[in-house]
Amino acid sequence: MVGQSPGPGSKAKSIFRLIRKQKKVSKQDLLDQCEMPVSTLTRVLEELTTQGWIRETGLGESTGGRRPILYEVNPDYGYVLGMEISRLNAKLVLCDLQTNKLAERGWPMTAEATPQYVLQRAVREIESMLAERQISLAAVLGLGIGAVGPLDRQRGIILHPRYFQAPGWENVDISRQLSEGLGIQVFLDNGANTAIRGEYWADPAREFKHLLYVHGGMGLRSAMMSDGKVVYGAVDMEGAVGQMIIQTDGRPHRESEGNYGSLESYTAIYALEQEAASKLKQGRDSLLRALAGSPEKVTFAHLVQALHKQDALTIEIFTQAATYFGIGLANLLNILHPEKVILGGPLITAHDLFFQISTRVAVQKAYYYPEYQVMFSRGRLGEDAIASGAAVMAIDSLTEE
Structure with a gap:
């Protein structure tokens, strides 16, 4: 039975999905959320329980009558x-x-x-x-x-x-x-x-209709969900957000076929390392010089260490990168209008500064603000x-x- 889909068809899959999302749920709550006769829902729940996909898990709060049985995904099924x-x-x-x-x-x-x-x-x-x-x-x-x-x-x-x-x-x-x-x-x-x-599945509180994820690290990566399903393009488009042009005559991309003035050239880890090396070569004072030994040896780990020690040059570098990142986010907001944006990756998790500046800039440049309200959050799962x-x-x- 392990490896098979739950139930014989779409009804069982849709009920299983509702139970997955809500962690623990009663039959009445399921009935309120699905367009199913109570007899059909009862049969589906019995099938899923018999197969082992779900299990009964105690009783819910009474609303005046008998306390309802709660259902949850059976963690030990597979x-x-x-x-x-x-x-x-x-x-x-x-x-x-x-x-x-x-x-x-x-x-x-x-x-x-x-x-x-x-x-x-x-x-x-x-x-x-x-x-x-x-x-x-x-x-x-x-x-x-x-x-x-x-x-x-x-x-x-x-x-x-x-x-x-x-x-x-x-x-x-x-x-x-x-x-x-x-x-x-x-x-x-x-x-x-x-x-x-x-x-999406780690957040049981609310099912957002339109969800955007942006990952900042060695490169920039993005994904979008609509109605709980991943949106796919004609080709794999994960890294396309990094090629967004924010300055047409700006920095060359690290790859010859990349766009001039692309978002990635200003905000990815590589861009921060290059900017730090350039500033140190100009003679700027910074803790980075002692940490790295020479401008060419500055790494992101050095930058994070210096940022946590409130090094002025490193704060400047991160602030600039976060501002550009916020401009890129604003462009995405103005095109896609997601309800929620989740930001993840080393650039976000390294220090609060990057998240705070980038989201503030994004909101300021969102076209329909304040009528259009978007929620920003760091990912719940972090590095996992x-x-x-x-x-x-x-x-x-x-x-x-």
């Missing part, structure tokens, strides 16, 4: 795996069906982290996590992968990502190879799309967003209509 493959790190998580994290593994994506190395290590680490929890592979519903694009998610191929330290990351048939190595279903999507899935969201994708693949 397990899912999520994997992140980024330019800096690889991460694996093992989750139950409620996406509670049970175990994790991680390693840096160094010059030795070729596709063969990563694939072999992933299999070893997965087998180790399962053995520690005494879980068999037969109980695993699937493995989701959130990777740096561009990629072909339908065929499960990482196409030609940039800036990996190790060679060989062109046209990697990663889904097939891991599926054969483990004997389970494997699903691939870009990291921004898996992150937005993870963040991509891997945990990839685990969510494995569940979604079985339950989406």
Whole structure:
């Protein structure tokens, strides 16, 4: 039964989705939210309970009569795996069906982290996590992968990502190879799309109709959801936000085919490192000089360290980058009009300054403000967003209509 979709059709999937989103819910609440006769809903709940996808979990508050039975996803029905493959790190998580994290593994994506190395290590680490929890592979519903694009998610191929330290990351048939190595279903999507899935399901408070996710790190990545489903373009568009032009005669992109004056050239980690090196060469005083030793050796880690020590030059550099990032966010708001924007990645998590400045600038430049009110938040999942969201994708693949 493990690995099958819940129930015989769309009715069971839609009810399962409602229970997933609300964590614990009564039959009456479900009846209020779905267009189903009570007899049909009763039958669907019985099917899902019998199959093991959901379980009864105590009684809710009385509204005048008998206390209602509450239902929740059965966490022990099966397990899912999520994997992140980024330019800096690889991460694996093992989750139950409620996406509670049970175990994790991680390693840096160094010059030795070729596709063969990563694939072999992933299999070893997965087998180790399962053995520690005494879980068999037969109980695993699937493995989701959130990777740096561009990629072909339908065929499960990482196409030609940039800036990996190790060679060989062109046209990697990663889904097939891991599926054969483990004997389970494997699903691939870009990291921004898996992150937005993870963040969506991590927030039970409200189901936003239009949700935008922007990740700031080595590059800029974005994803969008509408009515709880990821919006896909004609091609993998994860990194397209970084090519947004904010100054037509501005800085050249680090790649020759990139746009002049692109957002990424002013706000990505690489841009901050380059700006710091340039300022130090001009003779500016800064703690960065002592931390890095020379301008060419300034890293993002040095910048974060100096920022937390209130170094004036570093504050200036981050403030400038956050302002440009806010302009880019405003452009997205004026085109897409999301209800909520979730910001994630190292640029957001490093220090409050970047989030505060960028969101303030974005709101100031939103065209319909104050009539158009958008909510900004940092991701709930933090550094786990991509891997945990990839685990969510494995569940979604079985339950989406």
